[in-house]
Amino acid sequence: MTAQIIDGKAFAASIREKVAGHVARLREDHGLKPGLAVVLVGEDPASQVYVRSKGKMTLEVAMASFEHRLPAETSEADLLALVETLNGDPEVHGILVQLPLPPHLNSDLVINAIDPAKDVDGFHISNVGLLGTGQKAMVPCTPLGCLMMLRAQLGSLSGLEAVVVGRSNIVGKPMAMLLLGDSCTVTMAHSRTRDLADVVRRADIVVVAVGRTEMVRGDWIKAGATVIDVGMNRVPGEGGKTRLVGDVDFESASARAGAITPVPGGVGPMTIACLLANTVTACCRANG
């Protein structure tokens, strides 16, 4: 079997187009302009790339973009003061503090200082609780993007065996909650799971977010399964350049899977598209 390639780039472009339409209607009908504030502390190169890309795409859908770049040595008090200011700013509907923060800053404290209604990352403890109890929550962007691709690919997910590999707060845990919400039978596996290959072999749906280059091999995949690769690992490429690869060995996995996301061009573009969609949602909820 040769897997169908799930085109996250095209899917994300269609979501951004819908978001742009929604933004235009909010402006014309209600005089509203959704605004997204992104806070970057320090100079982590990968974070700088993401933040630049978020700012560019925010402007492309005609939303307001507010970027706050703070030095790595910023104190916790100063960062919390900025979050408070953004919480109180009526032009800001969504706030994203780029992670990871420098080690002297307590990310839990900072994230939980964000107004939950503006928490477009869905990382605030109240949004985590709302999602976990099946209530209306801000849903984390990466797992939301994965869920949208799975629904588009498979239709109803009800009763399917889903294995999530990776237990991070950003992807693995919320992904498991979303799949449970769609009535999958969910197994949360991780790097310490015993007989991981056998666990993955049970799955109709495999979502991998462990941050380990090409860890999941083709012979771990049940024939016809749908594979979502959240990994983004930089490895040495040709001519001294680096190239991006996932947590799944694409070549062997695509020989067995029914459908698979590529890296790059799979999950990555969906994350930012969902962030923009969450910001529109936050703006609509803030304005009744």
Ligand code: GUN
């Ligand atoms: N760092 C890596 N992914 C994310 C994300 O989705 N949100 C934030 N805030 N930081 C990240």
